[in-house]
Amino acid sequence: MTKKHYHDTDLSTFDKVTFRFHVQGLRQSWPQLYAAVRKGRVSQFGLIELEKWRQALEQWRQGYLTRGDLWVLLAIEIWLYRLEQKLTAALPT
Numbered sequence: 001m002t003k004k005h006y007h008d009t010d011l012s013t014f015d016k017v018t019f020r021f022h023v024q025g026l027r028q029s030w031p032q033l034y035a036a037v038r039k040g041r042v043s044q045f046g047l048i049e050l051e052k053w054r055q056a057l058e059q060w061r062q063g064y065l066t067r068g069d070l071w072v073l074l075a076i077e078i079w080l081y082r083l084e085q086k087l088t089a090a091l092p093t
Contacts, residue, residue, distance in 0.1 A: 030061060038054065040054065041080040041081065042077050047076070
């Protein structure tokens, strides 16, 4: 498996300012983001094994993209998290 580091990104298509803000934003929001995605809801659908999901997240946090589908899986995971939050809030107490 080939690891692609953010620093290896072709900066002609990804400007340095955008990159800097992306990395800063990730560092600042990581505690909240990880709390939302660590459960690995995507693994319940067979899209990725839970341990591989957590490894991919840790590698992504360190600046490595090891999966071409990480962005899609992350978007699905966040969508499932938000759906779970809405459903939980809608339950009678």
